[in-house]
Amino acid sequence: MRRCPSCVQAIHRGAAECPHCGFGLEAADGLFGTEKPEIGLVDDGAGLMRNAERRRVEKLLAGFGARFPQLAVAVHSASRVEGDLRAYAFWLLNRAHFIDLSPERSQRGIILLVLDAARHRATLAWGYLLDEDFDEPDSFEILSRAHAYWVEERYGEGIERVIEQLALVLIRRSRKARRRARRKGGAA
C-alpha cells in the first residue's frame, strides 16, 4: 500500500498528488525550498559521526554497492528538520543531487536514511526500484536495529547496523522479486 509522506493516508500508486492533503513534490518545495541541495551519499550535516565512524560507514556502503549493483544507500543527518520528517525525506530523495553517486546506478534505486538530530527521529525513503518489494514494516525492522545505539548517541554504530540489516532484508526481498518476475514471465 502506498501512502502519502505527509498525511500518511493510503493513495493510488500513480497519484499526482495526495487526494487527502494535496501533498506533492511542489508542495514539498514550498516547505523545504526550491534549491536542489548538492550532497554526498554520506552527508553528516549534524556532525553525528567521528571521522573513523564515517570511514567505516563509507566502507560498508561500498560493500553494499558491490552486492546490490542497482542500489545506493545515502545517509543524511540534519541538525533540525522543520516540518514533517517523512515529507522532508521524500523531498530530499527527489530533489537532492548526490554528487558521488556513480552514473551506472539508478536514481530510482536510492535508499535514503534521514536523521533529525534535534528531535531524535529517523526515517527511510526509497526509490521506485524497490516500490514493489520493500515496505514500511521492513523499514521499521531496519531502524529498530539502530535504536539501542542511537538512544545512547552512538550514531555511527547505529548507522552501520542499519546498513547491515538493510542488506539482509534486501537479500530476502531480491529472491522474492526474482520469483515474482519468473511468475510474471511464465504467465506472459
Add this chain to the structure above:
Amino acid sequence: MKAIVAILSACLFLPLAVAQEPLTPEVPLEHFESYFEERPERYLVDPQGLLGADDLAEREEFLSYHAGESRIDFHVLLFDLGQEIPNEIRIEELAERFFGEGKPSLLALYFLGEPERTLIQLSPQIRETVSAAELGRVRDEAVRAARQQAASAEQLEAFCKQMAIRIFWIEREADLGPEKPDAAPVSEPGERTLAEPKDEEPGFVAWLRRCWDEWGLPAAVILGGVLSAWLVRAAVRRRARYVFPEEAVPDRLGGGRGAATGEVIDFSSSTRSPSEQHEGPGDSLGGL
C-alpha cells in the same frame, strides 16, 4: 655352700649383667665400609646378613626390577633392630656423596622390625622437587604399610613396595616421567598422600582425548566437510549479486525517483522500546 653362693650371686647379678649390655648397639665397625664408604653396588645393602637368603634375593630382585622401570633408583641400607647409626653419619651426607652424580636415587636407612625408625633422603638432583613435608608423608605412608605386617621380613617387603609406588609420583613431581608408560606402579586407592601430579588432565580434557582416540578420524572428516561447505557457502554469498527487476512504476506525487517513505522511529527515550517510539501510518478509512 659354694653352690648356694653361686646361685645367689647368679640371681642377684644376672639382671645387672643383662642391663649392662648396650640396648642400642651401634653398627659394628667391620661393616662401616660396606654401609658408608662408597655408593652401594647393590640395591639392598645387608652386610650383617640380617635377612635370610631367600628374603634377601627377593627384595634385591624387586629393587632391581624397580630400578629397571623407574627413573629413580631405590637403595636400602638394612640395619638391625635397635641398632644406632653412628653420630657422625648423616643420611643427607650419604645421599649427597653416594648419588650426587648419575641416576637419581632415593636412599632409605631401614631398621629391621622397626620400620618407624626409617630415614629416607633423595639424591641432590631431585631434592628440590619434593618438599621435606611431602617426603615425610611419603615415608609415613610406607611405614604404615610396613606396620600392617607382623614379620620383619614382610614389613620390609611392604615398605619397599609402598616406596616404589611413591617414587612413581615423585618422578611425576620431578617431571622425569616414566621411561615406559606402562611401567608406572598402581597405587592402592585412597592411599595417595603425596601431592597428585599437577599436570594431570582435567576430566573434560581427558574426555576429549578419549573421544579423539575413539572417534577422531570420522569426526575430523565430518567436521572438515561441514567447515568446507560453510566456507564455500560464505564465499558464494560474498560474491553473490542481488538485483531487482526493473518494472514500470508510474511517478507518484510528482517525485521522479521515488515516493515511498517508511516508519519514523524516535530515539529520544532509552526506556521505551522501538515499537513504542515509532509513528505508524494513519488510516483515514479507519482500517477498512
